[in-house]
Amino acid sequence: MLVPVGVLRLPRGPEGSSRGFNPNSPRFQALLGELMTVQGVRANLRQRYLQVLGAARGHPTRFYLRAGVQVDAVFSAADVDAVAFQVDGLRTPLGVQAAALLRYTDVLAYTFPLE
Amino acid sequence: MAMRQTPLTCSGHTRPVVDLAFSGVTPYGYFLISACKDGKPMLRQGDTGDWIGTFLGHKGAVWGATLNTDATKAATAAADFTAKVWDAVSGDELITLAHKHIVKSVDFTQDSNYLLTGGQDKLLRIYDLSKPEAEPDVVSGHTSGIKKALWSSDDKQILSADDKTVRLWDRSTMTEVKALNVAMSVSSMEYVPEGQILVITYGKTIAFHSAETLEQIKSFEAPATINSASLHPAKECLVAGGEDFKLYKYDYNTGEELESYKGHFGPIHCVRFSPDGELYASGSEDGTLRLWQTTVGKTYGLWKCVVPEEENAEAAKARTTLPGTAEEEIEDLASENSDSVYSSTPEVKA
Numbered sequence: 001m002l003v004p005v006g007v008l009r010l011p012r013g014p015e016g017s018s019r020g021f022n023p024n025s026p027r028f029q030a031l032l033g034e035l036m037t038v039q040g041v042r043a044n045l046r047q048r049y050l051q052v053l054g055a056a057r058g059h060p061t062r063f064y065l066r067a068g069v070q071v072d073a074v075f076s077a078a079d080v081d082a083v084a085f086q087v088d089g090l091r092t093p094l095g096v097q098a099a100a101l102l103r104y105t106d107v108l109a110y111t112f113p114l115e
Numbered sequence: 116m117a118m119r120q121t122p123l124t125c126s127g128h129t130r131p132v133v134d135l136a137f138s139g140v141t142p143y144g145y146f147l148i149s150a151c152k153d154g155k156p157m158l159r160q161g162d163t164g165d166w167i168g169t170f171l172g173h174k175g176a177v178w179g180a181t182l183n184t185d186a187t188k189a190a191t192a193a194a195d196f197t198a199k200v201w202d203a204v205s206g207d208e209l210i211t212l213a214h215k216h217i218v219k220s221v222d223f224t225q226d227s228n229y230l231l232t233g234g235q236d237k238l239l240r241i242y243d244l245s246k247p248e249a250e251p252d253v254v255s256g257h258t259s260g261i262k263k264a265l266w267s268s269d270d271k272q273i274l275s276a277d278d279k280t281v282r283l284w285d286r287s288t289m290t291e292v293k294a295l296n297v298a299m300s301v302s303s304m305e306y307v308p309e310g311q312i313l314v315i316t317y318g319k320t321i322a323f324h325s326a327e328t329l330e331q332i333k334s335f336e337a338p339a340t341i342n343s344a345s346l347h348p349a350k351e352c353l354v355a356g357g358e359d360f361k362l363y364k365y366d367y368n369t370g371e372e373l374e375s376y377k378g379h380f381g382p383i384h385c386v387r388f389s390p391d392g393e394l395y396a397s398g399s400e401d402g403t404l405r406l407w408q409t410t411v412g413k414t415y416g417l418w419k420c421v422v423p424e425e426e427n428a429e430a431a432k433a434r435t436t437l438p439g440t441a442e443e444e445i446e447d448l449a450s451e452n453s454d455s456v457y458s459s460t461p462e463v464k465a
Contacts, residue, residue, distance in 0.1 A: 007121055
């Protein structure tokens with residue numbers, strides 16, 4: 001008579017409607033765990049922001065300021081204390097400023113093309 | 116004591132399972148990905164079949180799926196004209212690669228930096244995954260839809276199969292090196308790096324060719340149309356499955372049929388050995404994956420070898436039940452697991 005091989009249990013199947021990939025599994029914690037902490041997320045965001053600043057450099061940028069004011073300039077740099085942007089060729093109604101500082105607190109948004 | 120194979124059934128898919136692939140061995144074990152016509156490929160722990168997660172995003176049947184060696188990335192090929200790359204730890208979709216027709220096959224290079232795709236538009240595409248927006252390198256030459264495309268020779272060459280041919284390409288020149296005409300439609304292809312062996316199935320034939328010259332080494336005939344075959348890492352045996360719902364195990368050296376198993380309720384579409392060769396997985400039209408032991412009766416994964424005499428003695432001490440109960444409990448587990456009563460005992464040839 002053939003004795004069937006015993007099994008400890010059946011393979012676990014999908015859990016309801018969850019897509020799985022349990023963030024508490026040892027593999028997830030080891031490989032991605034750091035990314036999921038608040039510190040990890042903030043580090044990621046900081047890195048991305050620095051990449052944005054680097055990418056904007058030298059590109060013609062449109063700044064949207066308060067009271068509906070828009071100005072165009074060439075993005076140059078941002079300072080470490082987040083006080084001001086330094087721009088070149090700022091076009092104002094009074095003419096073009098070769099170099100200028102725009103206060104962070106005055107800028108609502110700015111856009112630049114990626115190419 | 117003759118043991119009977121107890122396959123482990125992995126449920127979860129709702130439509131036929133058409134492709135499956137194992138990762139390499141990682142510090143967390145090895146993993147298995149299954150491609151399904153329900154459009155939801157699943158990742159499982161390789162040695163137990165436990166479900167880990169489902170990759171959600173495709174809008175059509177998934178025809179091909181693969182994992183990179185350390186199972187950190189997954190790639191899938193689908194009928195929605197896209198191939199997708201996924202983070203296999205978090206399940207997140209990383210990259211979508213638009214194609215002009217159904218994509219059938221995906222394969223990572225060993226460093227996971229490039230992805231090879233092939234499909235119904237008859238073109239092979241090589242994507243640089245560090246620049247996914249860039250146009251891929253395109254290799255043309257196939258005259259019918261590509262069913263499988265694999266890197267070979269340390270990622271320096273590409274093997275691809277369509278309906279009637281298997282072709283070998285040089286990656287650096289993007290040109291065809293050799294072509295092999297196959298008598299019938301190629302149903303599957305597997306590349307074994309150690310020994311440079313190519314396993315091809317067509318009709319009832321399981322053929323082994325040199326991956327470098329495409330010359331045939333040997334071939335075996337099965338009793339029924341075979342859809343997929345896999346060679347054991349140690350090249351002692353091979354397994355194959357197809358249209359008669361059965362799995363066959365052959366001795367690679369002699370071609371002798373060693374074992375055969377019923378269990379699936381539909382044709383078997385894919386079969387693969389695990390990277391350590393201890394088990395093989397089969398995917399079927401019936402929507403299930405089954406894990407089978409290479410050495411029946413060995414303690415491995417969820418399989419536990421229990422010798423009834425020893426169990427009886429321990430059972431007598433631990434419980435006040437009769438010695439015969441232990442064997443029945445194992446029987447119950449087996450039948451519960453098999454989903455069905457075996458219509459006939461599997462043939463096991465000593």
